Amino acid sequence: MSKELKTREEIKEKYKWNLNDIYPDDQSFESELEKVLKEVKNISKLKDDFTASADNLLAALNKIITIEEQTSKLYAYAHMKYDQNTQNEKYQNYKNKAVMCYNKLSNSTSFMVPAIIQLGEKKLNKFKEVEVELEFYNHFFDDILRQKDHYLSAEEEKILALAGEVTQSSENIFSMLNNADLEFPLIKDEKEEEIRLTHGRYIDLLKNEDRRVRQDAFEEMHGEYQKLENTFAAVLDSSVKGDVFYARARKYDSALESALDSDNISTDVYNNLIDTVSNNLEPLHQYMKLKKELLNLDELHIYDTYKPLIEEVDLKFKYEETKEIIKNAVKPLGNDYIQVVEKGFHSGWIDVYENKGKRSGAYSSGCYGVHPYILMNYTQDISNLFTLIHEMGHAMHSYYSNKNQPYLYSNYKIFVAEVASTLNENLLLDYMLENAKSREEKLYLLNYFLEGFRGTVYRQTMFAEFEKMIHESVEAGESLTSQAMQKMYRKLNQKYFGEALVIDEKLDYEWARIPHFYYNFYVYKYATGYSAAAALADKIQNDGPEAAAKYLEFLKAGGSDYPLNILRKAGVDMKKAQPIENAAAKFKNYLKQLQELI
Structure with a gap:
């Protein structure tokens, strides 16, 4: 009997998110889109008098930020409608129109940053004396002036903005191939x-x-x-070339420097991650050898490494069970946090089950002024319990940020986003280990941690190194052929997993199915985020309500400061190697505990 996926209509309503909280119906979306497009068209009229006076500057900025907020709302509704069923042409069209609106907005406002740079810090300060409300934009101005050497003239910025639809096409093509056509x-x-x-x-x-x-x-x-190896290679090659194009256009030394500068992070942080993890690969190699031994295999292949070591324990959780476990796990974060999580579970935040055409994976998304959303493809495996609490961490970060920051500063950087999600995973593991009912269950959970660490720190750092390699290859004038990427990917798998793992030929093609390679140096943030989260989780468990309160302030900060500064206020300095080394030490310690229990 063939076990085919359910259609969207066959999924019960209580397991679907409620996008009507954004717009009551599709007609409302279409009306708002039409209205916003007219507003975007009129933005260009602000250009001539943009910096003529303090009043003009304030009024124009307020107008632009309002339209940006409206546009983000349009995109949130459109892309989530599309992700429900990527085969639905109507919502494909909605998403395309929302992206077009974003690009037109970017094009229309391309004069803004060059004008602020030309105005300069001294003139800006004088404007603030005349119009005190401009001080609201202080961090916004500081961030622009910090990057002044990488902004171009108004006309050049307009050209770059116009290129947006073309350079974004690689990710869109990959998504259609991966989610709809394949x-x-x-x-x-x-x-x-x-x-x-x-x-x-x-x-x-x-x-x-x-x-x-x-x-x-x-x-x-x-x-x-x-x-389809050559097709996927050509699409990824195009995406990387887009990254390199923007980096060179903005006078950065590399695509890596360009990508990190938006967060005000130096390439040293990225390289330190790769170097520190590379110097701590021996525990992973030991873990692979232990897996081979305990699974009683002559050869260990990548498809063996996901099999739980403890066969007697079959941890499955119905969706309703996961909600109670998660609420118990986050108790160290306080009653207010728990109450909001409870609200999220029962107020249309979550799209739970997989259906035909639905976007793969999981994420948290949303828009300002509306509660966050979570997309899941839930199965009863324990990994989905951890995925759900991970995405709830993102959602809670958005919730607290939106509640405590204006729209302009509500959008926290991805660098800190992974802290909120992986901290929740740390708390869940602590709760599960503490409440383990048997030696076998504890063994299973320790192994689950080791597997999670392998995926979050070791694997994502390997991905980060691969990203660095493919960008450097394009920057050196080389083409990213399938054969070239197969060789790079094989070399990295051998380095990270050691001699115990047989590298199958098919594993050489794994790069082709990883969507994060289209996100312009995104994946390293999982590993740095995990390290920071582990440190903060330890503080919360050891110091109690005081540390939890400090952590909630971190969530409330949104994007009101640079991510490294926000983390430092919470108690973690990611410029140092110590958090990453401590995370690697935790892996080694849990591996030792596992070996002792066995």
Whole structure:
């Protein structure tokens, strides 16, 4: 019997998010889009008198920020409607129109930053004396002036803005290929029944007791990418070339420097992560050897590494159970935090189950003035419990930021976003270990931590190193062919996983299915975020309400300061190697505990 996915209509309403909290219906979205497009068209009229006086500057900035907020709301509704079912042409069109609106807004406001730079710090200060309300924009002005050497003239900025639709196409093409067009084959499960291989089912299949099922899932998944290897290589090559184009246009030494500068982070932080993790790979190599031994395998393949070591423990959680576990796990963060989480579970925040055409993976999204949203593709495996509390961490960060910051400063940087999510995972692990009912369950959880660390720190750092390599390759004038990326990816897998793991040919194509490679140096933030989160979680567990209150201030800060400064106020300095070294030491310690229990 074939186990096909349900359609969107077959999913119960209580398991769907409520996008009507953004707009009551599609007609409202369309009316708002039409209105905002007219407003965007009129922005260009502000250009001539933008810096003519303090009053003009304030009025124009207020107008632009209001339109930006409206546009972000349009995009939130459109992209989440689209993600519900990527095969729905109507919402594909909505998303495209929202992106177009963003690009037109960017084009219309391209004069703004050059004009502020030309105005200069002294004149700005004089304007603030005349119009005190301009002080609201202090951090906004500081951030612009900090990057003044990398902004171009108004006309050049306009050209870069016009290029937006073209340079964004690589990610859109990948998304359509990966989520809408690519259909994986039927494979046989452990009962010899046919089941459709999907993004959402893939990891569960890799944890199957039957090694044949695990191998089939791995080979069939990556076999589909191998069939289109040159297409995926060309799309990724185009994306990287876009990153390099913008970096060079803005006079950065590298795409890496350009990507990090938006967060006011030096390349030393990125390189320090790779160097520190590379110097701490031996515990991972030991873990791979232990896996091979405990699984009693002659050869350890990547599709074996997801199988739980403790076969006797089968931790499955119904969705309703996860809600109670999560509320208990976050108790150290205080009653207010718990109450908001409870509200999120019952107020249309979460789209729970996978349906045909739905975007793969999980995320938190939303817009200012409306509660956050979470997309899941929930299955009962323990990994989905951790994914849900991870995404709830993002959602809570957005909730507190939006409640305590104006729109301009509500959008926190991604560098700190992963702190909120992985801190929740740390608290969940602590709770689960403390409440483990048996030695076997504790073994399972320790192993789960090691697997999570492998995925969040080691694997994401490997991805970060791969990203650095492919960008440096394009910067050196080389093309990113499938063959070139296969060689890079194989070399990195050998380095990170050591001699215990057999590197299958199909693993060489894994780069083709990773959406984060289109996010312009995003993945390193998972590893740095995990390290910072581990440090903050330890403070909360050890110091109690005082540390928790300090952490909530971190969540409330939004984007009102630079991310490294916000983290430093919370008690963690990510310019230093220590947090990453401490995280690696925690992995080594938990590995030792696992070995002792075995």
